[in-house]
Amino acid sequence: MTRPRRRVKLARIVNERKRKAALKRRKKALIKSLNTICVLCGAEACMVICDRTNNQGTHNKMVWPSKEQAEAMMSRFKSLPQEQREKKAVSNEMFLQSLLAKKSKKLESLRAKNNQMEMEEILHNFAIDPTSIEPATGKLTRLFLYINDLIAKIEENESMSQSATNVNLV
Numbered sequence: 001m002t003r004p005r006r007r008v009k010l011a012r013i014v015n016e017r018k019r020k021a022a023l024k025r026r027k028k029a030l031i032k033s034l035n036t037i038c039v040l041c042g043a044e045a046c047m048v049i050c051d052r053t054n055n056q057g058t059h060n061k062m063v064w065p066s067k068e069q070a071e072a073m074m075s076r077f078k079s080l081p082q083e084q085r086e087k088k089a090v091s092n093e094m095f096l097q098s099l100l101a102k103k104s105k106k107l108e109s110l111r112a113k114n115n116q117m118e119m120e121e122i123l124h125n126f127a128i129d130p131t132s133i134e135p136a137t138g139k140l141t142r143l144f145l146y147i148n149d150l151i152a153k154i155e156e157n158e159s160m161s162q163s164a165t166n167v168n169l170v
Contacts, residue, residue: 023051031064046070119146 013019027049038045046069051060063070077085090098122143125132133139 027062034064044073046073115146119143 013022030047030049034045034047037043047064048070049062049064051062119142122133122139126143133143
C-alpha cells in the first residue's frame with residue numbers, strides 16, 4: 001500500500017546530499033512526464049537542465065532526448081517564419097493579464113452571488129418582521145432593485161418559453 005504524498009515545502013534543501021538526490025529524482029520524473037507527453041500527444045519536445053557549476057567552473061548540462069535531437073528541433077523552430085513561431089507564444093505579461101482577467105471574472109461572479117445571498121437574507125428577515133429593515137440604510141432600495149431584476153428575468157423566461165411553444169405548435 002502506497003502512502004499519500006506529503007506536500008512539498010518550497011525552500012532550498014540545505015543538506016547537499018539530500019539536494020542532489022532530490023534533483024536526480026525530479027529530473028527523472030520530469031523526463032518521464034515529458035516523454036509521456038511526446039508519446040501520447042505526438043508532440044516534439046526537448047529539455048535542457050543546467051545544474052550548478054562543477055569544480056571546473058562549467059555548468060553541468062543534461063539534454064533530453066539527446067544533444068543532437070535538441071539542436072535539430074531548435075534549428076527547425078528557428079527556421080520557421082517569425083509569425084509562425086509566435087503564433088501561440090505567450091509572454092509573462094500576457095499570461096498574467098489572462099490570469100488577472102479570469103480572477104476578476106471569478107471575483108465579479110462571487111460578488112454577484114454574495115449580493116444575491118444578502119438580498120435573500122433581507123427578504124427572509126422582511127417576511128418574518130417587516131419592521132426589521134430601517135429605511136435609512138438603503139437596503140430597501142437595493143431590495144427593490146433586486147426584486148425588479150428577478151421580475152424581469154421571470155418575464156424574459158416566460159416570453160422565451162412562450163415563443164418556444166409557439167414555434168413547436170407551428
